[in-house]
Amino acid sequence: MPKNKTHSGSKKRFRVTGSGKVMREQTNARHYLEHKSSRRTRRLAMDQVVAPADVKKIKKLLGK
Template sequence: MPKMKTHSGAKKRFRLTGTGKVKRRRAARAHYNEWKSSTLTRRLKSEVVVSVNDVKKIKKLLAK
């Protein structure tokens, strides 16, 4: 059977940690940041671990 290709969109949006968790960026940081509070933009800066329910699906897209 041929190798699975990595999904191009998924590889730009998700990263795997050393322990196998999937990390993602938070939403609402792309534009219109001028009127968002500094507290909000600082909070949105950090990456978070993806929900347990979605991990299997994302790992399949990442061909892992």
């Protein structure tokens, strides 16, 4: 059987940690930042763990 291709959009949006967690960036951190507080922009800069319900689907798209 041929190898499955990695989903291009997913590989740009998600990463898998060494322990197997799937991480994503937060939304609302790209523009209109002058209206958002410094506290909020710092919080938005941190990566988040993907919800458990979506992990299986995302790992399949990433070929993991």
